[in-house]
Amino acid sequence: MDKARRHGVQNEQQSEPDNGHSVEQESGGVIRQRNERAILAAAERIFAQHGYRGTSLQQIAEQAGMPKSNLLYYVGSKRKLYVRLLERTMTRWNVMLDNISADDDPAEVLSAFIRSKMQISRQHPESSRLFASEILGGAPFLQEYLRGELRDWVLSRSAVFKAWADRGLMDPVDPVWLIFLIWSSTQHYADFEAQVLGITDRDALSDDDLEDITRFLTRMVLKGCGVKAVELSQ
Amino acid sequence: MDKARRHGVQNEQQSEPDNGHSVEQESGGVIRQRNERAILAAAERIFAQHGYRGTSLQQIAEQAGMPKSNLLYYVGSKRKLYVRLLERTMTRWNVMLDNISADDDPAEVLSAFIRSKMQISRQHPESSRLFASEILGGAPFLQEYLRGELRDWVLSRSAVFKAWADRGLMDPVDPVWLIFLIWSSTQHYADFEAQVLGITDRDALSDDDLEDITRFLTRMVLKGCGVKAVELSQ
DNA sequence: TTAATTCTTGACCATGTGGTCAGTTTTCGC
């Protein structure tokens, strides 16, 4: 079972022999590695900004510093390039989907959850925007992923939250809405960056800003659903 | 000062005589009204789904049930159509930007704010997604609006929140982050509808779901920032 | 050095793009 299927990305079946496209740690020569890195970086930026349809290979090729035909030599087609980027994003996301159990401390788990979400939004804003663009367009490539892998993840976390509520460690809020609240409020700072910067009249958010926001969100969530906060070295 | 400027949408100067495009309550004959309504509805859907670049006039024309040349007869150009949609959205948004004062009750104001935001997300999901798509792409047309009108609105609300905090009616949280929290968590249900539906395994969110979510978000926000909730007929 | 493999590229193609325009049809005030 290859990664495309594991991640539920609706890839067209490509019966070609594996040319290294579906492996994360890239194989192939040093030239290929360098060029593919440049391509993926450029493509992610532009797909995130203009969506799948609104992106042209010509533009990606320019930003990657090579003629369009060379781009196509590496990526095969626009579709394959896009799917590959989605897969890479889902892989990154999965790093965060670590296991928790009902025995863990709610405050610690929720804090860590919010913090890591904020960090991902900061470290990979283009990935975040690419994902947002895909969902905004109705998730044509990610239906399977959403209804499968991601749904399972949410359900299992929900069970843990429920257990915490039953044991009186937090209020009996709907776990799914809670997860959505955390997702939306954290991703906002990547996806709506233009709005955030415009309103706060900044060129960029500093590390201090991010820390500030993270603390704010953590406090709102913990207090909001009745979890006693762990004291952090404030 | 026409509406385009009032709303800060970066329209190209169109020195043509007013043909009714920049007036909300449409003038012109009944045929024009009917056709423009169809066009705007179709265009909003498709722009929201595929972004500005990813949308073709051909597709809009089909959905609006007329040939492309007829479409262009009404809207002038793709740009003008897009700008017009943004203006309409900003106008709708403004309905919500009603005045509040430091003398109002925090719980009531915040509750009403969240509720109206959720209702707009429900009544005009395409508008919400259009706006999201524009921001995601770096807000090329809305820079002025964000840094002007909307920023002013946020700053004035912030002052009120600050006053409430000073009077001990709520915790001294950063008002701007609080506004972003409310915006993001409510708009999520329009913009990320595909994700919400996929994960909750539904075809659509019911009115009861929406009421449920609204209550959840209200409770989280009020409790989270230490506002005593008004009792609602639960 | 040689031979195979990988890489690079411009020319090219069918199709789609936003937009124009001339000419026709329909609607509407009188």
Next chain:
DNA sequence: GCGAAAACTGACCACATGGTCAAGAATTAA
């Protein structure tokens, strides 16, 4: 009914699109 204004439309244009291909250049393995 008549004339003007509004509405409609197919043909057309220059250009961009995703993608192919053949042929050459660079790299690597023997």
